[in-house]
Amino acid sequence: GAVVSQHPSWVICKSGTSVKIECRSLDFQATTMFWYRQFPKQSLMLMATSNEGSKATYEQGVEKDKFLINHASLTLSTLTVTSAHPEDSSFYICSASQVQGGVEAFFGQGTRLTVV
Amino acid sequence: LAKTTQPISMDSYEGQEVNITCSHNNIATNDYITWYQQFPSQGPRFIIQGYKTKVTNEVASLFIPADRKSSTLSLPRVSLSDTAVYYCLVARKEGSSYKLIFGSGTRLLVRP
Numbered sequence: 001g002a003v004v005s006q007h008p009s010w011v012i013c014k015s016g017t018s019v020k021i022e023c024r025s026l027d028f029q030a031t032t033m034f035w036y037r038q039f040p041k042q043s044l045m046l047m048a049t050s051n052e053g054s055k056a057t058y059e060q061g062v063e064k065d066k067f068l069i070n071h072a073s074l075t076l077s078t079l080t081v082t083s084a085h086p087e088d089s090s091f092y093i094c095s096a097s098q099v100q101g102g103v104e105a106f107f108g109q110g111t112r113l114t115v116v
Numbered sequence: 117l118a119k120t121t122q123p124i125s126m127d128s129y130e131g132q133e134v135n136i137t138c139s140h141n142n143i144a145t146n147d148y149i150t151w152y153q154q155f156p157s158q159g160p161r162f163i164i165q166g167y168k169t170k171v172t173n174e175v176a177s178l179f180i181p182a183d184r185k186s187s188t189l190s191l192p193r194v195s196l197s198d199t200a201v202y203y204c205l206v207a208r209k210e211g212s213s214y215k216l217i218f219g220s221g222t223r224l225l226v227r228p
Contacts, residue, residue, distance in 0.1 A: 004159075030213075031211075031212050031213070032211060032213035034216070044203075045218070046215075046216070049210075051211075091157065093159045095216070097213045097214060099212055102165075103148045103165045103207045103214050104150070104165065105162065105216055107161070108159050109158060110157065110158060110159050112157065
């Protein structure tokens with residue numbers, strides 16, 4: 001099946017700094033990618049929809065100025081956590097679907113962010 | 117999107133068949149039903165999708181009644197490695213992609 005890769009797999013940063021997470025579709029093009037956040041023992045929460053060449057669409061309650069999303073090409077979306085704080089520590093996961101490919105979504109392996 | 121409700125947890129033993137039922141009473145005409153599996157510290161993995169009746173692939177079967185308000189994922193002869201969280205989702209097309217909203221999921225524990 002199609003592969004979605006996230007980088008880095010884990011990152012530790014100091015409070016107040018910004019962290020960028022990359023999501024790449026390795027063997028297919030994706031006009032839309034999705035970003036999720038998952039806290040321990042909880043389900044995935046959809047944060048935003050990343051649209052290639054246009055602004056991201058954020059879910060209610062997600063601060064767009066804190067979680068900057070850029071989808072500059074058909075194979076790359078980035079999520080930047082700005083001015084990170086310990087409460088932003090979480091597991092961030094992206095997903096992508098093939099253009100006109102149907103229902104199946106392919107998820108990255110996730111990025112574990114720890115803010116100290 | 118239609119909210120899904122499924123058991124919080126289930127226990128089983130190796131070699132048994134496991135059936136996880138999910139309700140999605142507010143499913144819309146063009147929505148699809150899809151199931152994902154997630155292991156700790158990994159992204160979810162697609163298992164199966166369906167619209168109505170029965171769908172079978174190499175790992176699972178999906179049963180959907182005519183009213184589509186529920187669905188049942190059937191895992192034949194589970195093994196220890198099937199211990200994971202299983203999510204039932206309703207997929208609705210928005211633009212060129214299907215939007216997935218995750219519910220609470222079912223934690224399946226397979227015992228020896």
